[in-house]
Amino acid sequence: MADLMKVTIDGITVEVAPGTSILNAARQIGGDIVPPAMCYYSKLEGSGGKCRTCIVKVSKGSEKDPRPMPKLVASCRTTVMDGMEVQNITSPEVLEARSGVVEMLLINHPLDCPVCDQAGECDLQNLGYEHGLQKTRYEFERRTFDRIDIGDKIQLHMNRCILCYRCVFTADQITNKRVHGILNRGDHSEISTYIQTAVDNDFSGNVIDVCPVGALTDKTFRFKNRVWFTKPVDAHRNCDHEKCNGQVTLWYKGADVLRVTARKDQFGEVESFICNTCRFEKKATSDWNIEQPTHIPDTSVIASNHYETFKPLPVIMENLALQKANQVELEKTSKF
Amino acid sequence: MESLSNKKKVLEQKPLNLAERMYLPAILKGLGTTMGHFFKKSSTIKYPEVEREFSINWRGMHSLKRDEEGRERCTACGLCALSCPAEAITMIAAERKPEEKDLYREEKYAATYEINMLRCIFCGLCEEACPKEAIYLDGPIVPSDYLRKDFIYGKDKLVEAPLEVK
Numbered sequence: 250m251a252d253l254m255k256v257t258i259d260g261i262t263v264e265v266a267p268g269t270s271i272l273n274a275a276r277q278i279g280g281d282i283v284p285p286a287m288c289y290y291s292k293l294e295g296s297g298g299k300c301r302t303c304i305v306k307v308s309k310g311s312e313k314d315p316r317p318m319p320k321l322v323a324s325c326r327t328t329v330m331d332g333m334e335v336q337n338i339t340s341p342e343v344l345e346a347r348s349g350v351v352e353m354l355l356i357n358h359p360l361d362c363p364v365c366d367q368a369g370e371c372d373l374q375n376l377g378y379e380h381g382l383q384k385t386r387y388e389f390e391r392r393t394f395d396r397i398d399i400g401d402k403i404q405l406h407m408n409r410c411i412l413c414y415r416c417v418f419t420a421d422q423i424t425n426k427r428v429h430g431i432l433n434r435g436d437h438s439e440i441s442t443y444i445q446t447a448v449d450n451d452f453s454g455n456v457i458d459v460c461p462v463g464a465l466t467d468k469t470f471r472f473k474n475r476v477w478f479t480k481p482v483d484a485h486r487n488c489d490h491e492k493c494n495g496q497v498t499l500w501y502k503g504a505d506v507l508r509v510t511a512r513k514d515q516f517g518e519v520e521s522f523i524c525n526t527c528r529f530e531k532k533a534t535s536d537w538n539i540e541q542p543t544h545i546p547d548t549s550v551i552a553s554n555h556y557e558t559f560k561p562l563p564v565i566m567e568n569l570a571l572q573k574a575n576q577v578e579l580e581k582t583s584k585f
Numbered sequence: 586m587e588s589l590s591n592k593k594k595v596l597e598q599k600p601l602n603l604a605e606r607m608y609l610p611a612i613l614k615g616l617g618t619t620m621g622h623f624f625k626k627s628s629t630i631k632y633p634e635v636e637r638e639f640s641i642n643w644r645g646m647h648s649l650k651r652d653e654e655g656r657e658r659c660t661a662c663g664l665c666a667l668s669c670p671a672e673a674i675t676m677i678a679a680e681r682k683p684e685e686k687d688l689y690r691e692e693k694y695a696a697t698y699e700i701n702m703l704r705c706i707f708c709g710l711c712e713e714a715c716p717k718e719a720i721y722l723d724g725p726i727v728p729s730d731y732l733r734k735d736f737i738y739g740k741d742k743l744v745e746a747p748l749e750v751k
Contacts, residue, residue, distance in 0.1 A: 363662030363716050364693045472678040472693050475663035553667065 256329040258282055258305075259339045271324035271335055272303050276516060282337050283516070285347075285376055287354070287461045288413035289325035290518055296418050297325035300411065301350045302376060306343050309334035321346055348380040355381065357392040358462070359408045367463030369476035369550045372517060373411065394439055399429065399448045402468050402529050403457060407439050410464035416440065416456035423522050424450040440464065451490060454528040458511050458519050469529055470508040476500070477550045479507055481543035486527065486536055493524035498543050499534075506532045512543070636725065644707045646724030647700055649744045652690055657744060658719035661695035665711035665720055673704035674711060690717075698743060702727045702736040 253264040258275050259282040265274045273291070275283045284305055289297030297303075303325050307318040312332030321343060324335070337343055355377060362368040394407035412431070417440070420427035428449075429442040442448060448456075456465045479500040488495035500508040509528050511519035531537065545552040604610065630637060639645065650658050661678035679696035681689045688694075705727075711720050730736060 361691070363660045363664070364691050368662070472661075472680050474678070475667075477667060478663060550667070 252331075254329050254331040254333075256331075256333045256335065258335045259337050265329055267328075269329055270297075271305060271307075271322075271327050271329055271333075272297075274329050275324065275335075275337065279515075284324050284337055285372070285379075286325055286516070287372055287376065287411060288415060290415050290418070290459055291516075292518060292522075293415060293418040293422060293459070296413075296415055298323055299413055300354065302347060302354070304343060304346055304350065306336040306340045307333060308336050308340075344380070348382070351376050351380045352382060352386070354411050355385065356387050357408075358411070359391060359393075360385075361409070365406075365409065365463035366466045366471060366476070367409075367460075371463060372461035392436060397441060399442050400453075400468075402454060402525065403448055404466045404468045404471055405440065406464050406466070407441070408464075409462050410440055411462055412438060412440075413461055415459040415461065416465055419456050419459050419522075420448075420450075420453070423455055424452045426450060451524050451526075452492070452522055454525045455511065455519070455522045457528075458513070458522075461517075467508055467510075467528075469532075470500075473507045474502050477553060478502060479551075481545065481551070483512065483540040483543050484537035485540065486531065486538060488524060488527055490524040490526065492522075493527060494521055495523070495527055496521055497523055497527055497537075499537060499539075504534070506534060506537075515546075639725075644709045644712075644722040646702075646727045647705075647711070647720055647722050647738075647743055648724050649695075649698065649740065650719050650721060651745060651747060654687065655747045656688060656690040657694060658690050658717045659695045659698065660691045660693050660717055660719075661698070662716065664714040664716060668710040668714035669705075670708060670710065671704040671706050673701045673706075675699050695740070698740050700738050700743065702738055703733065 252267070254267055254269075255262060255264050256271070256274050257263075258271070258278060261278050261282065263274055263278050265277060272284055272286060272289060284303035286297070286303045287300035289303060301323055303323055304321040305324045306321055307327070309315045310318055310333065311330030315332075324337075354373065358373065362371070362374060365371070368374060392408070397405060397407070399405045414431065417427070417430055420429060429440060431438050432441045433439060454467075457467050460466075479502045482499045482501055484497055484499045486495045486497075496512055497509050498512050499506045500510065509523075509532065511521065511523045511528075513519055652658050661676050663676065663678075666672075666674040666676060676695045676698045678693050681692050681694055685694075707722060709722050712722055727736075
């Protein structure tokens, strides 16, 4: 293995292999300094570079050439150099530019979160919550598309799409036949299929999981319930499909499985792609071996009213300093 | 002996006469007080027939609103149920059919919407959470009833009547 490269992100140094992108280096550190990513997907080759939400500032190019990079760079597309210094959340410039990007992404977004099935687990919603403005400054008609039907399993809402191309890469790389893609150019580009060809493939359902917004949603779950009222549970089954390992998350409401999705990691990416049989057809508890409740970070709305660990209020928390002081006082009084 | 403070008052205890022993003066005095109230303004109202004016921040029974075209505003987004500290609200969503366009404002609507008035604490958080301005606690006092099941108010009781076109 070649020499590791030393890169410093927001003052935290990490050693990574050459060719790693800044985003992946930040993910190795983890925590708040990981730039958000709407289009980059580590499981999909060639993804990234579209949405610009992961922009960071490179304040020192490398050990050999310490000049800073002239502009903010997309961290998913920029590889690290030895001695590179990167600023993400420590740079006000980056945060301002990122909120500008979010505003641009939301220009044509219909903001129909009350209706959208993705609400509650939507990357764009989280991003808008963290970086967005309270109000839109856009005064014109939003771009709209005619609704097209791409099959009985997947619902396409083109109005919500942010053109991240993740679903196109998924169809290219995970399935062996892609029938949908981007039509037209520029502001008119849209995800579509040629002459209403239905998306029909064993792995086509994965486009639902990779979609960062509510543009591609599960038709069998459509308007069934809100995400935050359902209870996620990890489960698996022996799937016949050679490429599917049957590791999924079941979303329960009461005793009913409303939805089956692939398991997602802390960056919102699926751990492994699952086949359509697992996703759409196995919706009984008897089909699955239940493992455990899915871990949901308590910043997510899905975790509301569910407590994994008891976190007492500060007033009843253990205070070591106070306990020690009490001990000293007790010794003083009980000495004689 | 003279008292030190000179505040001591010695009560004369005369023996009661016959009228006093029959409570006549006391009864007449009491009746006088009662009669006096006949001519004063009543401090209560006859509630079910007459109602007091509510203050402007009064929170009473919920109503589900309609928009200016008479379509239901609620899209069953579930934020009221999420915010409800008493977990009094439940709903089931449904997709609007093309012919129901003038009934519901958006493509999703609440097929059933139920509030358990026994659980509700009238805190008004549902009103605050609603992104569609669909629910308001602007109704009267929730009426009493005999059976628990009658306190679960469905859409028949909650949705406000459509505006009459004149």
